[in-house]
Amino acid sequence: MDENAIRLSHGSGQGLQELLHELVLPALIPGQMGILEDAALLTVQGGTLAFTSDSFVVWPLEFRGGDIGKLSACGTINDLAMMGAQPKYLSVSLILEEGLDKQLLIRILSSLRTVCEETGVIIACGDTKVVDRGKADGMFISTSGIGMVPAGRVLSAANAREGDAVLVSGPIGLHGITILSQRKGLRFASEAISDCAPLNTLAETLLTCVPETRLLRDATRGGCAAILHEIAESSNVCVLLDEAKIPVPDVVKGACAFLGLDPLHIANEGRFVAVVPAHEAAIAVSACQSHPIGNGAAIIGTVTQKGRFPLLLKTAIGGTRPVEMPAGELLPRIC
């Protein structure tokens, strides 16, 4: 493997962290050693504005439960919502490969539009580029979003405190297993349907009921394990999960057992992890469960004192084991 070349494993987990911290950030923003949040917070005209950007390269372009259009809208809306922002405006930049089917493009754009209509987000601007056949893979979409953060609301991956409760907004692993099963033709996982969904109204419901919520993160690339590692590092704490309480759908459980994967490493596109004060845990779960996208919410662990392993799992059979940051690329192009 050429050490001087970008590898697929740079696309997620530990590999992505290395690429970002050793190459991209030093070249782009030298001196910036801050925490990487889902969106940047900017002070504009005395208000707090959240600004975020993502590129989407998922393959296949259409999958059970969504497509690259729905994913592009949800991904950016969710990054804004995770900072407590109310998403307002979206930009949409398309890179189209020569030969792309126009009807497929229409379906994908309509799907993107539908999410925006449902969430009240305005598509404000965009761009369209066409590249020659063989120089892209059907299409890529980049979206960026602007949202407004209500005064006084401060969420950050650095805010978790010892004793806090860790909540997940619903069953985990469905997006990743869906993409995996469609890409690899795995029949035993063919009933998996992506969880891809906009999380802004669910986040707003939780933040209204529990304004003391410390942080929200959506568990995309690298799954719950990756973001819990980031939270542990940013907040200088550890996280102890209770395996018995983690909602894992049977199809995800089965696929992971068969393939030797950890459901905590599997990507989601419509699930967040929230950290809330322990005494608000029950209210937080009820608030999420009152919302259709959060009806499978559960408390899955607690924030503990910093120790040797950032993320520990109390297993169903009573032991405790560290959960690693996913090392490289379980499956490229999940989003």
Add this chain to the structure above:
Amino acid sequence: MDENAIRLSHGSGQGLQELLHELVLPALIPGQMGILEDAALLTVQGGTLAFTSDSFVVWPLEFRGGDIGKLSACGTINDLAMMGAQPKYLSVSLILEEGLDKQLLIRILSSLRTVCEETGVIIACGDTKVVDRGKADGMFISTSGIGMVPAGRVLSAANAREGDAVLVSGPIGLHGITILSQRKGLRFASEAISDCAPLNTLAETLLTCVPETRLLRDATRGGCAAILHEIAESSNVCVLLDEAKIPVPDVVKGACAFLGLDPLHIANEGRFVAVVPAHEAAIAVSACQSHPIGNGAAIIGTVTQKGRFPLLLKTAIGGTRPVEMPAGELLPRIC
């Protein structure tokens, strides 16, 4: 040619207009029949914010006078500046192909950063994706930008009025001819150097000296002809250019003559067209010429009453001929 597939000619000029108006906009923003400006203007906290987004797919990644990193910063900064906005924040989303040379990536990101440092623009957020070998072409960059528009400043492609003067900020065609000569190995154009540059301080200089400036547009894909067609249509006027006054560098003149191209169709990445009231024309030219990037500025034509042809050229030999909107793709992936 399959009528149901995206073609390379959809990437610029008339083909791009068709793709946007017949497919992308109806699918994405049905009912929206407005004018396509370089950036969207949003009212946030009582102020006017400009928001824009672009994807960059230029090939080769490095060219004389710039690279995809410099281009990505300039392109988005310029789109903001064309709306009269002062660029403040940039997002940077990378799509990297497996196998991309890390040193090349570092050079490109450093080049992007340098433009931001020079223009005082803050890189606020970003994203990095990696796709498998053969599924992208080295790298693509999507940038989006946020700027603030000073109160009372209103620029729009719809604002040109009969009698106004048409200004170009410098010699035209250098970016397009540079890319063309590097891609096709044309030795006779090997001294061409891209005009790629940030236009925000030049725009600000002009707008300060001539606050009555009607509009600014940067003459990228489709060259000056494409944007003058758009201005004519949006403002319901025509434009009459004077060939003798259009600054065309010898290398561009020579390459265009040899290849049968029109310099007005060639892309620029550091030139704008401004429309100003006739009585301010001389001040506008002086203002631009006082700035290093605008020292080749010139008045090249006038806005006339709407007629049969949106864009007419008084040729150097005394005749008058219509200048067409560039039909398709002179050269794909110019930006």
